[in-house]
Amino acid sequence: MPIALKKGEPIYIHETFYALMQGYDAVAMETDVQIGGSDQLFNIIVAGRKLQEALGQKPLVGIITAILPGTDGVQRMSKSTGNIVPINTGANDMFGKLMSVPDSAMALYMRLVTRWSPHEIEKIEQDVVSGALHPRDAKMNMAGEITSIFYGEEDAKSARENFVKTFQQKEIPDEMPDFALQSGQTVVDVILAAGLAESKSKARSLIDQKGVKLDGEVLERGDAPFPHPGVLQVGKRRFVRVK
Numbered sequence: 358m359p360i361a362l363k364k365g366e367p368i369y370i371h372e373t374f375y376a377l378m379q380g381y382d383a384v385a386m387e388t389d390v391q392i393g394g395s396d397q398l399f400n401i402i403v404a405g406r407k408l409q410e411a412l413g414q415k416p417l418v419g420i421i422t423a424i425l426p427g428t429d430g431v432q433r434m435s436k437s438t439g440n441i442v443p444i445n446t447g448a449n450d451m452f453g454k455l456m457s458v459p460d461s462a463m464a465l466y467m468r469l470v471t472r473w474s475p476h477e478i479e480k481i482e483q484d485v486v487s488g489a490l491h492p493r494d495a496k497m498n499m500a501g502e503i504t505s506i507f508y509g510e511e512d513a514k515s516a517r518e519n520f521v522k523t524f525q526q527k528e529i530p531d532e533m534p535d536f537a538l539q540s541g542q543t544v545v546d547v548i549l550a551a552g553l554a555e556s557k558s559k560a561r562s563l564i565d566q567k568g569v570k571l572d573g574e575v576l577e578r579g580d581a582p583f584p585h586p587g588v589l590q591v592g593k594r595r596f597v598r599v600k
Contacts, residue, residue, distance in 0.1 A: 380404025384412055392420045396433075425469050430459035448508040449530070452516035453594035455500035456524075460492045463499060471502045529588055533596040538583060544569065545579040547599060553591040560591075568592050571599075 376399055383391060383405035391401045398421055406416035424433045427440025434441050442454045458466060467478045481498070484490035497517060505513035519530045536551045545560045548569065554560040563569050564579045572587040586599050 376400045376404045377408075380408045383417055384408050384414060387414060388417045389415075390418045390420060392422065394424045395421055396424060397421070423465060423469060426462050426465060428454055428457050430462035444507050448504050448512040448516040449519050450594060451507065452500045452504045452513070452520055453524075455503055456496060456520060458496070460496065463492075463496060466503070467499055470506075471499060472506065473502065524593070529590075530596055533588070533598050536589075536597045536599050538586060538599050542583050543580050544576050544583055547583050547589065548579075548591055551589070551597045551599075553589070553595045553597060563591055 379400040388405070391405060393401050401419040401421070406419070409416045426432060427434035427438060428442060429440045432438050432440060442451060444451070464482065467473060467481065481490065481495055485492055485495050501513045501517050504516055523530055536547065538547065542550070544564065545557055548554045548560040549557065554563060561579050564576060567575045568591065569576045570590045571584060583599070589597050589599050
């Protein structure tokens, strides 16, 4: 019985149509194989296969994968919850976000995202448990492997070096984008124009959390004129050189 029914919650008609229409996709395309996360188990295995059988087709083979958690290590990765690792924001950002993943989620990331074999992953896990490999180093290797898939070995290596400089040695990275300061721009204006926050509310939230610094000094007012050129840091991993 569906969980909603057990709880006495209403089930709307569009919710029943969703599985039915996804199942009919398999019929329309005469699908042989469908791949989806475990949350799609009913839609693929039950709806898809049953409709194909009912309409005289050979039922598809369903390949069901585990769900990748987000950077919080708990909820599924989703843009709406803000726990994603974007693939189009650069090697440094990807590496940094992967390093923020909790140790408890590393096993899933290694199995679902890396190119490592099960034997290699088991060896890493054994070394972490035995103390032969520090969890931080294991995570850095994982972050480097995943980053290299999207950006190549050289960029992944550079991202790792920048991370070490910025967070382990507390240094400002050597390379960062430039931003040309315009007359009259406020702190929030610069943060948004430089692409360091997604919205004004997010920028103000970072300022309230003392997460915005200019040359190492905390900026406390988002509506104030931007003080002067320098290195602007937003959050832990985003830097821009304001000129």
